[in-house]
Amino acid sequence: MPEYWDPEIETMPVADLKKLQGKRLKELVSYVYENSPFYKKRFDECGIRPEDIQTLEDITKLPFTLKQDLRDTYPTGMFCVPNSRLARFHASSGTTGKPTVVGYTQKDIDEWAESLARGFTSVGVGKDDILQVSYGYGLFTGGLGAHYGSEKLGATVLPTSSGNTERQIELMTDLGTTAIACTPSYFLFMIETARKMGISIKDDTKVKMGFFGAEPWSTELKKRIEDESGIKAYDIYGTSELSGPLFTECSEQCGIHIWGDKFLVEILDPETEEPVPDGEIGELVITTLTKEALPLIRYRVKDLTRKLSEPCKCGRTHPRITRISGRSDDMIIVRGINVFPGQVESVLLNIPEVGNHFMIILDRDGPLDNMKVQIEMNESAFSDRMSDMMALKKKISGALRHVLNLAVEVELVEHGSLPRSEGKSKKVIDNRKM
Numbered sequence: 001m002p003e004y005w006d007p008e009i010e011t012m013p014v015a016d017l018k019k020l021q022g023k024r025l026k027e028l029v030s031y032v033y034e035n036s037p038f039y040k041k042r043f044d045e046c047g048i049r050p051e052d053i054q055t056l057e058d059i060t061k062l063p064f065t066l067k068q069d070l071r072d073t074y075p076t077g078m079f080c081v082p083n084s085r086l087a088r089f090h091a092s093s094g095t096t097g098k099p100t101v102v103g104y105t106q107k108d109i110d111e112w113a114e115s116l117a118r119g120f121t122s123v124g125v126g127k128d129d130i131l132q133v134s135y136g137y138g139l140f141t142g143g144l145g146a147h148y149g150s151e152k153l154g155a156t157v158l159p160t161s162s163g164n165t166e167r168q169i170e171l172m173t174d175l176g177t178t179a180i181a182c183t184p185s186y187f188l189f190m191i192e193t194a195r196k197m198g199i200s201i202k203d204d205t206k207v208k209m210g211f212f213g214a215e216p217w218s219t220e221l222k223k224r225i226e227d228e229s230g231i232k233a234y235d236i237y238g239t240s241e242l243s244g245p246l247f248t249e250c251s252e253q254c255g256i257h258i259w260g261d262k263f264l265v266e267i268l269d270p271e272t273e274e275p276v277p278d279g280e281i282g283e284l285v286i287t288t289l290t291k292e293a294l295p296l297i298r299y300r301v302k303d304l305t306r307k308l309s310e311p312c313k314c315g316r317t318h319p320r321i322t323r324i325s326g327r328s329d330d331m332i333i334v335r336g337i338n339v340f341p342g343q344v345e346s347v348l349l350n351i352p353e354v355g356n357h358f359m360i361i362l363d364r365d366g367p368l369d370n371m372k373v374q375i376e377m378n379e380s381a382f383s384d385r386m387s388d389m390m391a392l393k394k395k396i397s398g399a400l401r402h403v404l405n406l407a408v409e410v411e412l413v414e415h416g417s418l419p420r421s422e423g424k425s426k427k428v429i430d431n432r433k434m
């Protein structure tokens, strides 16, 4: 029997869920029109009155919200509540210019924690579990998000945050961590560090599952993590603008459940802005249905995914999205060809001699773009024979060319020579912009 955090909501008939969404959408539109000068102005400019939104289908009449809107109204210009009602702020890193600030009422924080409690429960996390939160704590939402979610369901939290990796592994071993939450690249680093300490996560710890997210990762990387650490690797998904990490895969592992009573999912063609059919890749657009401090209407997350609407085998009726295959913002254009770092990762990790780390370096060679990939080899794959190395290089560049339709320069580097990440990893260096 599958365990549910809230069986009534999680398994509600699809028709009832849609009815609830329609009702909440209608309420939301009135709420933001009355409480957010930003949305009032935007709706007025588009000639939309709250009463124009009567059903779920009317959502397409509403304008999109972009991350730029949050920047333009920095810091709190889009908030719908006065400061006296705010319980907390978070902020996303501002790689270019100002960060974006997110505010929460106490109800927003409770609902955030509940969303994750549902997800953690759906893969069997319970009161006996010790969940090590190795996402950064602070303005970044990963740490506190996973923390509150697991406290909500009564698991024991080990709030290590990121960094200090040897100590993390010591505590993991001594206290008997059973589940971990961090970026996939940080977990790779943990596996490697543990090995250097003479500890095998597979044999010497009680870790049986991990929640990995905050950066796109491929199915191939998931498989490597599972093989090397002996754990089950689950997707966890969310972005700071929507609250933080909110959704996970369930034990069926066929998509991430998006809680439809709180969030409305659309998948659009980024060019035409029209919905794509179920199962086809497009850009994720989410409307928050119940948030008080910073509700967002048709927020363009810029992550690329597919939507699966049919009910899951686990019994949950809420829609699912597939693993994030990349961000539309991450796309690089090389000699006119669109390349996603995730494609490169998928190709490389399918080659057994290749290690877990790589770096894409883009340069301009006269009028032409040059794409080089530095690739770490597996510890065991290194050979003194030049001919072996040449053959491997040829195999890798052939595989990359086949998928990317692009000639790529391959450089094999020693195991351990590329930078490791304790948070979100950087996989592209673009020297063309300098």
Ligand SMILES: [Zn+2]
Binding pocket: 250, 251, 252, 257, 312, 313, 314, 315, 316
């Ligand atoms: Zn499910």
